[in-house]
Amino acid sequence: MAGPHSKIRGVASSIPNALLTCRSDALKGVPLRNLAVRLLASWHLVSLDAPSVAIVWAYAMARSAHVHLQPWVALLLGIGTWTVYVLDRILDAQRAIKRQDLAALRERHYFHWRHRRIFISLATCTAISSAAIIIRLMPVAAREHDSVIAAAAVAYFSGVHSSARFPRWVRRLCSKEMLVGILFAAGCAAPAITRLRSVSPWPVLLSFAFFAGLAWLNCAAISRWESHSFSINISAVAVTIALIGTAFAISLSSSLPRTSALFSCAAISALMIAGLHRWRGQLDSVILRTLADLVLLAPAILLLPRVLPG
DSSP: OOOOOHHHHHHHHHHOGGGGGGTTTSTTTTTTTTHHHHHHHHHHHTHHHHHHHHHHHHHEEEHHTOOOOOHHHHHHHHHHHHHHHHHHHHHHHHHHHHHGGGGGOHHHHHHHHTHHHHHHHOOOOHHHHHHHHHTSSHHHHHHHHHHHHHHHHHHHHHHHHHSSSOOOHHHHOOHHHHHHHHHHHHHHHHHHHHHOSOOOOHHHHHHHHHHHHHHHHHHHHHHHHHHHHOOOHHHHHHHHHHHHHHHHHHHTTTTTTTHHHHHHHHHHHHHHHHHHHHHHHGHHHHHHHHHEEEEEGGGGGGGGGSOOOO
């Protein structure tokens, strides 16, 4: 009888190229549909979605607080986030193998497991590069602040992928999706927070709090679509978050115009998640998962020259 490793290799190798396209009844009439869909799906399957979101939000939050970030910050955020997500997906696949629970896996897990040797080699290089950037370029003060976030991320990573589970009080206090949202938002806000001098910290702190909620919504929606593990009304929560973001955008428009613009973009992202939830039955699962991250890139417009007010 074939072992679990051979089973998952067989499943992974049988994934058709159709995973890189929408169902034939989706997005009819869109020009260059196949090429655009393949590019979108590839962006997700090779784990470039989360690093893209991290870089955009880190720089958008920094610019909203009039903080300048050097180019190496984007590189560190990008390769650091990519390394974590690649390892997370490979470990998820490995855990499913041990439990013989292939139903828990999605296309991204199959893709990473199928190409795990390449991904592990690249992740090793990016991890070493991240350490080199931290040692050579990151200021000592920034290292001290970021070490707290890194420790929390390691604790989360260990709790998810080790045999030991989180303490019961932690599981009751917040869900996995909430922890991911908070840690992801904290990692994006850290570069700006550690560089605040005479500038008020409120733009970054407000943006961090709201982005944590938006990141949680993103994770909760994906969990609902893929495993139906969330019983909350995604549309209602998304619209509520959008209304809160709009209210903040209006109230901050005169005092903090850049933060107001960022809240407006975040509100648009929340509404687009509501739209994806409404039309989830019309899209292929890979594309739906990809678009859930793509809509979080709305603040990218604020990084264009002469777009941000103030």
